[in-house]
Amino acid sequence: MAHLHSFPERISALVVGASGGIGAAFARQLLASPRVDTVHAWSRRPIDKGDPRLLSDVVDITDEAAIEAAAARLGDVRLVIVATGLLHDDATGLAPEKTWRDLDFHKLQRSFAINAIGPALVAKHVLARFPRDERAVFAAISARVGSISDNRLGGWYGYRASKAALNQMIRSLSIELGRTRREAVCIGLHPDTVDTPLSEPFQGNVPEGALFTPADAASRLLTVIDGVMPADSGNVFAYDGTIIQP
Numbered sequence: 178m179a180h181l182h183s184f185p186e187r188i189s190a191l192v193v194g195a196s197g198g199i200g201a202a203f204a205r206q207l208l209a210s211p212r213v214d215t216v217h218a219w220s221r222r223p224i225d226k227g228d229p230r231l232l233s234d235v236v237d238i239t240d241e242a243a244i245e246a247a248a249a250r251l252g253d254v255r256l257v258i259v260a261t262g263l264l265h266d267d268a269t270g271l272a273p274e275k276t277w278r279d280l281d282f283h284k285l286q287r288s289f290a291i292n293a294i295g296p297a298l299v300a301k302h303v304l305a306r307f308p309r310d311e312r313a314v315f316a317a318i319s320a321r322v323g324s325i326s327d328n329r330l331g332g333w334y335g336y337r338a339s340k341a342a343l344n345q346m347i348r349s350l351s352i353e354l355g356r357t358r359r360e361a362v363c364i365g366l367h368p369d370t371v372d373t374p375l376s377e378p379f380q381g382n383v384p385e386g387a388l389f390t391p392a393d394a395a396s397r398l399l400t401v402i403d404g405v406m407p408a409d410s411g412n413v414f415a416y417d418g419t420i421i422q423p
Contacts, residue, residue: 180210180212180403181210181212181213181256181399181402181403182212182403183312183403183404184212184255184256184312184403185212185311185312186211186212187212187213187214188212188213188214188254188255188256189213189214189215189216189217189251189252189253189254189255189256190207190213190215190216190217190254190255190256190257190258191216191217191218191219191251191254191256191257191258191303192204192207192216192217192218192219192258192260193219193220193236193238193257193258193259193260193261193296193299194219194220194238194259194260194261194262194318195218195219195220195224195233195260196218196220196221196222196224197220197260197261197262197373198371198372198373198391199260199318199368199371199373199391199394199395200218200220200258200260200261201224201391202390202391202392202394202395203258203260203395203398203399204216204218204231205392205395206392206395206396206399207256207399208228208230208231213230213256214230215230215232216228216230216231216232217232217233217234217251217254218231218232218233218234219233219234219235219236219238219247220233220234220235220236221235221236221237222235223235234247234250238259238261238291238295238296238298238299239290239291239294239295241298241302244298244299244301244302245302248299248302248303248306251303251306252306253306253308254303254306254307254313255307255308255311255312255313255314256313256314256316256402257299257300257303257314257315257316258316258317258318258402259295259296259299259315259316259317259318260318261291261292261295261296261318262291262292262318262320263287263288263291263292263336264336266287269283269284269287270284271284271287271288271335273332273333273335273336274332274333274334274335275332276332277334279334280334280335284335285334285335285338288335288336288338288339289335289338289339289342291339292336292339292340292342292343293339293340293342293343293346296317296343296346297343297346297350300315300317300346300350300363303315304350304354304358304361304363307354307358307361308358308360309357309358310358310359310360311360312360312361312362313358313360313361313362314361314362314363314364314402314405315350315354315361315362315363315364316363316364316365316366316398316402317343317347317364317365317366318365318366318367318368319340319343319344319347319365319366319367319413319421320336320340320367321367321369321415321421322336322337322340323337323339323340323341323343323344323365323413324341324344324413324421324422324423325341325423326422326423327421327422343365344365344413344423347363347364347365347411347413348411348423350363351363351364351410351411352411354410355407355410359407360407361407361410362405362406362407362409362410363410363411364402364405364409364410364411364412364413364414365412365413365414365421366398366401366402366413366414366416367413367414367415367416367421368389368394368397368398368416369389369394369415369416370388370389371388371389371390371391371393371394372388372389372390372391373391389416394416397416397417398416400418401414401416401418404418
């Protein structure tokens with residue numbers, strides 16, 4: 178259960194990508210928290226509401242008009258989690274590049290649209306809904322492979338570069354956000370390897386015991402969210418609370 182002790186009671190939260198593995202786990206755990214009144218759930222396809230406090234909207238994060246329209250229906254919101262991401266797509270043949278010979282304009286464009294541009298556009302339309310003098314958190318799922326200093330293997334060009342771009346977006350957003358909302362926090366989150374369709378083709382290389390369930394990942398990341406302070410804004414945090422270097 179998400180305790181969220183750092184928030185006042187009865188907050189409204191938004192989960193973007195709520196039909197995905199981690200996104201759905203975030204939504205379930207937020208609904209189970211006594212401090213959460215309403216969970217807005219954005220996803221590319223309709224989801225089973227189940228709970229009257231779950232307010233769903235069909236939103237494609239590459240469609241800014243859809244984001245703007247859904248944001249207008251939010252009201253005040255105190256916690257925003259963007260849990261979208263793209264690593265591979267069988268329908269379009271998108272896969273992590275092993276060599277520069279695999280680079281393709283349209284596949285790179287798609288990676289950046291989902292992993293960097295979409296979350297930035299969500300921020301554009303929801304950050305203004307944060308209160309000016311109270312705690313609020315914007316968190317987007319990033320990845321350790323987006324760290325430039327940590328890149329020792331190469332490859333995975335589009336995913337690495339688009340997550341690095343997301344990390345830079347988060348840093349810039351945090352600076353601007355802090356000028357008008359000093360209690361707000363804007364961070365990236367690295368969940369490690371989670372048992373979802375995104376990681377499924379690559380799970381063979383994961384050591385035993387190191388593959389998290391979506392519920393485990395969401396719980397760990399909500400603990401990180403609960404512990405971050407305004408001074409932490411702009412950083413990317415791993416699931417264990419450590420900061421990932423740019």
